[in-house]
Amino acid sequence: MTTPDVLVIGGGLSGLAVACKASRAGKRVVVLESAPRIGGCFHSHRTPDGHWFEMGAHTAYNSYRGFLELAETAGAASRLRVRGPQRARFGLLRDGRYDWLTPPKILLRLGWLEAALHAPLGILRGKRGRSMRQYFEGLLGPRNYARLFGPFFAAVPSQSADDFPAEGPGSLFKNRPRRKDYPRSFGFDGGLQAVLDGLAALPCVTVETGAEVASLRRDGAGWVATTVDGRRFEAPLATLATPPDVAARLLAAELPVAAAAAARIRTVVVESLGVVLPRERCWLPELAFLVPVDDLFHSMVTRDPFPDPARRAFVFHFKPGIAREMRLARMAEVLRVAPDELGPVVAQRLVLPAPSVDHAALVADFDRALAGAPLAVVGNWFDGLAIEDCVQRAFAEWARIAAAPRPRDARIRAPAPAAASVGMPG
Numbered sequence: 001m002t003t004p005d006v007l008v009i010g011g012g013l014s015g016l017a018v019a020c021k022a023s024r025a026g027k028r029v030v031v032l033e034s035a036p037r038i039g040g041c042f043h044s045h046r047t048p049d050g051h052w053f054e055m056g057a058h059t060a061y062n063s064y065r066g067f068l069e070l071a072e073t074a075g076a077a078s079r080l081r082v083r084g085p086q087r088a089r090f091g092l093l094r095d096g097r098y099d100w101l102t103p104p105k106i107l108l109r110l111g112w113l114e115a116a117l118h119a120p121l122g123i124l125r126g127k128r129g130r131s132m133r134q135y136f137e138g139l140l141g142p143r144n145y146a147r148l149f150g151p152f153f154a155a156v157p158s159q160s161a162d163d164f165p166a167e168g169p170g171s172l173f174k175n176r177p178r179r180k181d182y183p184r185s186f187g188f189d190g191g192l193q194a195v196l197d198g199l200a201a202l203p204c205v206t207v208e209t210g211a212e213v214a215s216l217r218r219d220g221a222g223w224v225a226t227t228v229d230g231r232r233f234e235a236p237l238a239t240l241a242t243p244p245d246v247a248a249r250l251l252a253a254e255l256p257v258a259a260a261a262a263a264r265i266r267t268v269v270v271e272s273l274g275v276v277l278p279r280e281r282c283w284l285p286e287l288a289f290l291v292p293v294d295d296l297f298h299s300m301v302t303r304d305p306f307p308d309p310a311r312r313a314f315v316f317h318f319k320p321g322i323a324r325e326m327r328l329a330r331m332a333e334v335l336r337v338a339p340d341e342l343g344p345v346v347a348q349r350l351v352l353p354a355p356s357v358d359h360a361a362l363v364a365d366f367d368r369a370l371a372g373a374p375l376a377v378v379g380n381w382f383d384g385l386a387i388e389d390c391v392q393r394a395f396a397e398w399a400r401i402a403a404a405p406r407p408r409d410a411r412i413r414a415p416a417p418a419a420a421s422v423g424m425p426g
């Protein structure tokens, strides 16, 4: 067995973005992923006959320069698919009534008098130090926020976005330069996960699924990760790419101050259910997503921007803690089918960060505690949840640990005989 150069714990976008950079630098990488599949929040569910739909992330933009670099490296760029006109159609569901909208129609729903009364002071106050609700209520008025913008913002991170910071780390919307050689918004044949599949297959990258890491310890100049089933993996460099609650647990032994900072990042659980229906059983007009007001779910996302002639897919992102039977009943109600017509249901449970206005300070505390450690810590709980936020954090952390001086004997002790082989070539 050969000791890899880099261990990556967590096989979602962030972990695989680090693996990609390390592989391109000629390093041997082992990615340890607890789930039976890679991807985390990237979850393109695929059926044996080639149909697919997104249980998690569904849209990328040409302002995602780092993600496009990953797609190109993964060999996925040729499978890019432009989102169809359905991308700009959506629904608002309030009190059992559906309002079918397009971006211009949303403006017609705005209470213009209320907005005009609030806008001047709202613009003057700006975004600094304010939450989404404080900023947008100040800009457009509380009624406009509660009726229209609050529910739409909640649909983006699958949780209430009221307390999210209006700008800076953890915020939802950021201005980024666009790459004009790509369409404005897009997906991939087989789903966004095609990009991660390509990264996992890069030279020098080995992925171990079903490898839940239980501890991460320093050993000499390097790191040892031990899985719950007792396998040991060792490398001079490590990357932690898990949700913050797991990161806090794994950091506790070696970097307790960083662990305490990670533990202060709040999280929410999103429980999602996805179904495919024959076209003739669907009553909803073609649309990208549905946003409910005061409902059991935050949003329902469709595959309609990539239409299939025979079937449509619907994924409901539910609030946590609702019994499965209740969720199925609500889905059936919205889709206007009997519960037993829903067919096979795909289920997913994810942990997402829930940033608030103190997020920048929490991240700064964490990064101070991490400074100097030969360990990258990446994820959607630093710059923000968006794909590009994760990729930029991953690139920056790889650059930091790759550039850090290491002792000449950085290669750590040979593994004990009982250690699992990671099957690296060479």
Ligand SMILES: Cc1cc2nc3c(=O)[nH]c(=O)nc-3n(C[C@H](O)[C@H](O)[C@H](O)COP(=O)(O)OP(=O)(O)OC[C@H]3O[C@@H](n4cnc5c(N)ncnc54)[C@H](O)[C@@H]3O)c2cc1C
Pocket: 009, 010, 011, 012, 013, 014, 015, 032, 033, 034, 035, 038, 039, 040, 041, 042, 055, 056, 057, 058, 059, 060, 158, 211, 212, 213, 214, 241, 242, 243, 246, 270, 317, 350, 351, 352, 378, 379, 380, 381, 384, 385, 386, 387, 388, 390
């Ligand atoms: C429903 C949904 C829709 C979204 N839509 C979009 C979108 O359209 N556009 C966009 O820009 N962003 C979107 N996002 C956000 C974006 O997809 C995520 O923020 C991003 O993919 C997170 O990647 P990550 O690798 O940081 O974390 P994760 O995807 O959470 O990956 C962490 C990985 O670590 C693994 N892990 C956890 N514990 C351990 C352990 N002990 N040992 C080993 N492995 C472990 C997990 O299994 C997981 O695979 C969406 C998110 C969700 C949930």
